[in-house]
Amino acid sequence: MVDAATGTMGVGTRAAARRRPGLFQRKSTIAFLMALPLILIIALLVLYPALYSMHLATLNKSMERFVGLGNFEFLFKRETFWMVVQQSCIFAITAVLFKALIGLFVAHFVHAIPNKGQRKWRGMLLVPWVIPPAMSTLAWFWLFDPSYSAFNWLFALVGIDPVPWLGDAYWARFSVILVNVWYGAPFFMIMYLAALKSVPEQLYEAASIDGANWWQRLWYVTLPMMRNIILITVLFSTIVTFANFDIVRVLTAGGPIDQTHVFATWAFKLGIEGGDIPLGASVSLFMLPILGLGAIFILRDINKRGNEA
Secondary structure, eight states: OBOTTTOOBOHHHHHHHHHSOOGGGSHHHHHHHHHHHHHHHHIIIIIHHHHHHHHHTTBOTTSOSBOTTHHHHHHHTOHHHHHHHHHHHHHHHHHHHHHHHHHHHHHHHHHTSOHHHHHHHHHHHTHHHHSOHHHHHHHHHHHHOTTTOHHHHHHHHTTOOOOOTTTSHHHHHHHHHHHHHHHHHHHHHHHHHHHHHTSOHHHHHHHHHTTOOHHHHIIIIIHHHHHHHHHHHHHHHHHHHHTOOHHHHHHTTTOSTTTTOOHHHHHHIIIIISSOHHHHHHHHHTHHHHHHHHHHHHHHHHHHHHHHO
């Protein structure tokens, strides 16, 4: 306290002032300053292009006149646009679902292997995820090639008719989803494997003592303990799958007759190949509300469970 007679601080007040950390001694300030370069890089490489694409979406084809929501109104009247929306949703939902199921199954398989042999299996199973998508998709393109398909060659050996993998709309969609699942399932596997290792063994022992079988232990112990990891992994994979470009571009280029286009490839076709960059930006921005709603629901569920805990 300040002495009224002398106007000076008491001993206790001076000691408290000395103990009070300065601006650059606070942990929060130091953490912010250390993260500032990354924040600036994100703002430069992510935030600025996003805001600039919003600006482009409001211009005409020559990018000289402001048209507001005119590009979106034009898109909403095109059947191809709604076909791309439908295909993107089917592609993302189907691929993420199969990646999650396969990843969970493989993670349980690897988790059951003794620790000495797990490193070898993890390394082999991560190979599809490590290879660049464009390079691995070229190998799949050779497997699906209409003239020299390795799959059709095997089918011919057993008397099965050849399959038009990339020439028929149904099989082309199947091929794109298959390649995406093959590429993305290892990511789910490694995330789920890490979550499985964090589940306390005492919970499984208690469930076994209560007479729970394998399915009941999975449903009532494993999945609840992995719920947050599952939701975060699904959210991240959904965002990446919706924005997928490499696999569709290399494998089908959107064909046959635009039947396998997703948002990214159709935006590229309209904006870069078609020369209408504002229209392409409008297509890419349409992903934002879809992914935003999905992120809100998933993150709200995670926060709700965190508050309950």
